[in-house]
Amino acid sequence: MADQKVVVIGGGLAGLACSMQLAESGTKVQLVSLVPVKRSHSVCAQGGINAVNDSTRKEGDSEYLHLDDTVYGGDFLANQPPIKEMCDWGPGIIDLLDRMGVPFNRTVEGHRDQRRFGGTMFKRTAFAGATTGQQLIYALDEQVRFWESKGSIEKFEYYDFLGPVLDDKGVCRGAVIQNLFDMQVRTLPADVLVLATGGCGLVFGRSTMSMVCSGSACARVHRAGVGYANGEFIQVHPTAIPGTDKLRLMSESARGEGGRVWVPKKPGDDRDPVNIPTDERYYFLEERYPKYGNLVPRDIATREIFSVCVEQGLSVEQDKLCVYLDVSELPPTTLHKLDGILEIYEKFQGVNPREVPMKIFPAVHYSMGGLWVDFEKNEQTGGLVKGSVRNQHTSVPGIFAIGEADYQYHGANRLGANSLLSCIFTGMFVAPSLRNYLAGLSEGTAADQPASLYEKAAADHMAEHEALRNMSGPENPYHLHNELGDVMTRNCTVIRHNQPLTETVEKIIELIDRYKSIGLADQGGWTNQNLIFARSLADMLLLARNIAQGALQRDECRGAHEKPDFRIPAPDADSPAELHKQAKEWCKAFKTKNDKWLKTTVAEYSADGPKMKYEPVDLSLVPVRPRTYGLKGAEVIEQVWQEMTAGDADSSKPVATK
Amino acid sequence: MASTIHIQVKRQDGPDKSARFETFDIDYEPGMNCTTLLQRIAATPVTTDGKQTSPVAYDACCLEEICGACTMVVNGKVRQACTALVDDLIKESPDLITLAPMTKFSTVRDLVVDRRRMFESLKRVSAWVELDDYSDRGASALVRPEDQEEAYPMSRCMTCGCCVEACPQFNEKSDFLGPQAITQAIMFNEHPVGGMTATKRLTALMEPGGIADCGNAQACVEVCPKEVPLLRGLAKAGRQTTLHAIKSFLSK
Numbered sequence: 060m061a062d063q064k065v066v067v068i069g070g071g072l073a074g075l076a077c078s079m080q081l082a083e084s085g086t087k088v089q090l091v092s093l094v095p096v097k098r099s100h101s102v103c104a105q106g107g108i109n110a111v112n113d114s115t116r117k118e119g120d121s122e123y124l125h126l127d128d129t130v131y132g133g134d135f136l137a138n139q140p141p142i143k144e145m146c147d148w149g150p151g152i153i154d155l156l157d158r159m160g161v162p163f164n165r166t167v168e169g170h171r172d173q174r175r176f177g178g179t180m181f182k183r184t185a186f187a188g189a190t191t192g193q194q195l196i197y198a199l200d201e202q203v204r205f206w207e208s209k210g211s212i213e214k215f216e217y218y219d220f221l222g223p224v225l226d227d228k229g230v231c232r233g234a235v236i237q238n239l240f241d242m243q244v245r246t247l248p249a250d251v252l253v254l255a256t257g258g259c260g261l262v263f264g265r266s267t268m269s270m271v272c273s274g275s276a277c278a279r280v281h282r283a284g285v286g287y288a289n290g291e292f293i294q295v296h297p298t299a300i301p302g303t304d305k306l307r308l309m310s311e312s313a314r315g316e317g318g319r320v321w322v323p324k325k326p327g328d329d330r331d332p333v334n335i336p337t338d339e340r341y342y343f344l345e346e347r348y349p350k351y352g353n354l355v356p357r358d359i360a361t362r363e364i365f366s367v368c369v370e371q372g373l374s375v376e377q378d379k380l381c382v383y384l385d386v387s388e389l390p391p392t393t394l395h396k397l398d399g400i401l402e403i404y405e406k407f408q409g410v411n412p413r414e415v416p417m418k419i420f421p422a423v424h425y426s427m428g429g430l431w432v433d434f435e436k437n438e439q440t441g442g443l444v445k446g447s448v449r450n451q452h453t454s455v456p457g458i459f460a461i462g463e464a465d466y467q468y469h470g471a472n473r474l475g476a477n478s479l480l481s482c483i484f485t486g487m488f489v490a491p492s493l494r495n496y497l498a499g500l501s502e503g504t505a506a507d508q509p510a511s512l513y514e515k516a517a518a519d520h521m522a523e524h525e526a527l528r529n530m531s532g533p534e535n536p537y538h539l540h541n542e543l544g545d546v547m548t549r550n551c552t553v554i555r556h557n558q559p560l561t562e563t564v565e566k567i568i569e570l571i572d573r574y575k576s577i578g579l580a581d582q583g584g585w586t587n588q589n590l591i592f593a594r595s596l597a598d599m600l601l602l603a604r605n606i607a608q609g610a611l612q613r614d615e616c617r618g619a620h621e622k623p624d625f626r627i628p629a630p631d632a633d634s635p636a637e638l639h640k641q642a643k644e645w646c647k648a649f650k651t652k653n654d655k656w657l658k659t660t661v662a663e664y665s666a667d668g669p670k671m672k673y674e675p676v677d678l679s680l681v682p683v684r685p686r687t688y689g690l691k692g693a694e695v696i697e698q699v700w701q702e703m704t705a706g707d708a709d710s711s712k713p714v715a716t717k
Numbered sequence: 718m719a720s721t722i723h724i725q726v727k728r729q730d731g732p733d734k735s736a737r738f739e740t741f742d743i744d745y746e747p748g749m750n751c752t753t754l755l756q757r758i759a760a761t762p763v764t765t766d767g768k769q770t771s772p773v774a775y776d777a778c779c780l781e782e783i784c785g786a787c788t789m790v791v792n793g794k795v796r797q798a799c800t801a802l803v804d805d806l807i808k809e810s811p812d813l814i815t816l817a818p819m820t821k822f823s824t825v826r827d828l829v830v831d832r833r834r835m836f837e838s839l840k841r842v843s844a845w846v847e848l849d850d851y852s853d854r855g856a857s858a859l860v861r862p863e864d865q866e867e868a869y870p871m872s873r874c875m876t877c878g879c880c881v882e883a884c885p886q887f888n889e890k891s892d893f894l895g896p897q898a899i900t901q902a903i904m905f906n907e908h909p910v911g912g913m914t915a916t917k918r919l920t921a922l923m924e925p926g927g928i929a930d931c932g933n934a935q936a937c938v939e940v941c942p943k944e945v946p947l948l949r950g951l952a953k954a955g956r957q958t959t960l961h962a963i964k965s966f967l968s969k
């Protein structure tokens with residue numbers, strides 16, 4: 060085991076956490092990233108990171124309630140044991156980050172300050188100004204640099220991961236990578252390959268994600284046999300500002316600190332928003348969701364913006380989904396905590412949001428879906444078996460996935476500030492599993508493989524590279540990408556209908572076909588960004604097809620996936636007896652829908668389109684219940700549902716209670 | 718408002734190749750920034766005189782001035798391309814926007830430069846908190862809000878390179894750490910646990926290329942996009958190293 064090493068692809072929070080944990084326990088790491096790891100997309104995270112803490116505990120909070128909020132917010136489409144383990148680890152992770160020197164905001168007494176995020180009633184979110192992701196990634200980057208200076212971690216920055224090396228039994232034996240400067244292709248022999256390569260927002264053209272978030276690395280292992288799960292679940296964040304190159308997020312922390320969302324009550328009201336009196340403003344989230352107010356889960360907030368703008372015609376900008384996000388009434392000390400994002404708004408919009416309400420729009424933000432990974436449940440705790448080689452293991456032996464690249468932790472809708480937690484948690488938690496996998500390899504290791512295995516892998520990729528470099532057809536890869544982004548954003552985001560989804564799949568197939576006759580404007584062999592982009596476009600097309608096909612096949616509404624044609628009509632009767640009857644019908648329909656669709660989508664790669672399988676979800680900890688945020692008759696539904704499931708021992712009794 | 722934007726880009730095919738200029742005309746769109754201009758050029762790499770060329774190579778990632786990747790010299794001033802807005806640039810120079818790579822690093826291609834030296838400098842000054850291990854040891858000590866307010870601005874440094882580009886003391890021939898790495902060293906010295914290994918950092922700051930090389934010209938702080946308190950860092954580095962020198966002298 061002495062000279063065995065782990066290759067980690069991706070140096071965002073997940074990849075860095077994994078690398079430093081492995082280095083500490085004595086395993087050598089090779090860390091590969093398109094950009095210097097310190098510039099990974101995780102720097103963009105703004106609002107904070109969730110964990111139960113001393114002050115929420117005093118209000119009755121517990122790890123179990125964090126699990127419950129996460130599972131309920133995600134509309135139950137997530138295996139519960141991994142989430143339980145993550146929530147249990149939360150407090151320890153924040154303490155560790157604190158020890159590393161993350162400058163978390165402080166209370167007068169010197170404790171960590173906390174803010175509330177969406178989908179919970181507790182202030183669980185620790186933060187460093189409004190640039191929490193930056194501060195967290197810097198802390199981990201520093202730890203990794205420490206290990207690098209000790210020789211335990213070797214970085215390969217400015218490298219593109221091209222694919223895994225599999226032996227004749229289909230076991231992973233390393234990675235093929237390409238230097239982005241001299242374009243040389245090389246292999247890294249290793250028995251464990253960890254994919255920590257983040258999300259795929261670029262599939263939608265512009266999103267809140269960074270320019271490297273194409274999902275290319277995930278697509279490349281998907282082609283090699285790793286399942287791609289729940290691709291159709293894409294989070295559209297309610298509050299962003301549009302730009303010509305990117306949609307820039309205005310973090311949920313703005314609302315967590317007291318920011319309010321509203322539109323003028325009068326359609327087309329073109330007064331300066333500061334001159335619109337309070338009683339002529341419609342604070343639609345507060346009115347429709349008295350309990351959560353502006354902090355409803357994101358899928359709900361986004362749909363409400365769609366509803367007031369499209370169905371009620373109250374948009375602030377014609378033909379767009381635009382509402383006001385107003386922090387102008389907050390005290391200066393509170394605004395100071397939001398400086399990081401307010402600066403972004405001011406810089407790009409030229410307006411000071413401390414004085415004038417911000418104009419904001421929904422934007423593609425996060426991929427709940429990702430590489431399929433396994434887990435092993437701990438029957439005693441309800442969480443996971445620490446060190447099990449099944450944890451975070453994909454369907455290809457030796458390939459693991461962590462962070463936004465996996466599908467495991469957020470179900471059908473991610474709660475704000477849970478992703479930074481899932482990234483760091485999976486990175487740290489997987490480390491002993493990787494070591495055990497290495498220790499348990501019986502039949503030889505990467506070192507025992509014939510050199511020809513690696514030579515062939517490199518030669519195959521070099522040949523593909525050469526073929527791509529010489530493409531000189533009429534199609535322009537950047538234009539194809541625009542077309543892809545347009546159709547995906549139009550048909551595959553907030554509201555979905557089967558006819559447009561069918562057209563989307565057809566359009567993607569057309570684009571895949573046209574891709575075969577692209578031409579590269581740069582056919583050189585040095586820092587050829589044209590080629591790197593064109594190659595990732597093929598990957599985006601592959602993932603887009605999984606997303607659109609998954610959305611087309613899933614005939615229901617769940618979390619971020621909303622198909623109005625398959626809504627269960629909300630009870631609307633006024634008489635209690637009638638309401639009760641309707642609630643019963645509702646619950647029956649809800650049960651039928653869950654029997655059919657409370658399943659994980661797993662796409663298997665095939666050259667002529669994904670083959671979808673549906674897998675049961677582990678619901679052993681939190682019993683399924685209707686997600687009734689803001690629904691009319693919510694209480695009656697909940698009551699009827701309880702009656703219906705009372706005798707149902709399996710699904711009504713929580714196994715792990717705290 | 719101009720309907721066409723004229724852009725001149727300094728291009729270079731590789732480290733040992735000679736530089737040349739190319740100009741491009743791009744249709745104006747409201748809210749455009751320089752990274753958008755570069756995206757438009759990539760999609761249609763044709764110069765103003767109709768010559769087909771290659772897309773301009775450049776570094777960019779976050780597109781919101783938080784990752785530090787896209788630093789370049791725009792209209793003669795070092796800054797991030799992603800927050801260099803066309804509307805503002807036109808006011809500076811109505812006829813032409815110029816894009817050039819930073820000059821203090823070797824050019825890889827076009828606007829891409831090799832900034833690895835900045836990360837190496839962070840290693841030289843041990844810019845990290847050394848921990849016993851990563852196990853769960855409970856909460857760390859309380860932190861005064863004022864101390865957090867001091868540390869946070871230093872911790873926003875995104876290793877973008879603007880400060881070293883502006884610094885007269887930093888060049889390919891000198892091995893000056895630069896203001897960014899020196900300030901990071903001070904940030905860790907002031908951290909309760911980081912301070913325990915302050916001697917290591919102070920030693921590095923006293924070696925050739927350390928704080929003594931700073932000529933105090935203060936050009937660095939003017940250009941830092943994140944308003945990192947570089948002068949405070951440099952001044953403290955001066956004081957801390959002097960004190961350290963006296964102490965080591967007295968204890969001899």
Ligand SMILES: Cc1cc2nc3c(=O)[nH]c(=O)nc-3n(C[C@H](O)[C@H](O)[C@H](O)COP(=O)(O)OP(=O)(O)OC[C@H]3O[C@@H](n4cnc5c(N)ncnc54)[C@H](O)[C@@H]3O)c2cc1C
Pocket residue numbers: 068069070071072073074091092093094096099100101102103104105106107108109191192218219220221255256257258267268269271272274275276308310424425461462463464475476477478479480482
């Ligand atoms: C604007 C914004 C704000 C957010 N705010 C929050 C927040 O407040 N709280 C929260 O919990 N979550 C937040 N999120 C979500 C969270 O930031 C991300 O989910 C998380 O940072 C992902 O981290 P990661 O480690 O999985 O991947 P990333 O940080 O995306 O890193 C991916 C890594 O993979 C590398 N890579 C990718 N492809 C390849 C390839 N082909 N070859 C080699 N390397 C490759 C990249 O170089 C990079 O190093 C936010 C997201 C956005 C967009």
Ligand code: SF4
Pocket residue numbers: 883884885886887895896930931932933934935936937938951
């Ligand atoms: S003060 Fe002057 S010499 Fe010193 S680091 Fe700044 S720019 Fe360089």
Ligand code: SF4
Pocket residue numbers: 873874875876877878879880881896897940941942943944945947
């Ligand atoms: S100190 Fe400022 S200018 Fe220098 S690298 Fe850091 S952020 Fe950039």
Ligand code: FES
Pocket residue numbers: 776777778779780781782783784785786787788797798799800
């Ligand atoms: S692209 Fe990240 S700073 Fe400009």
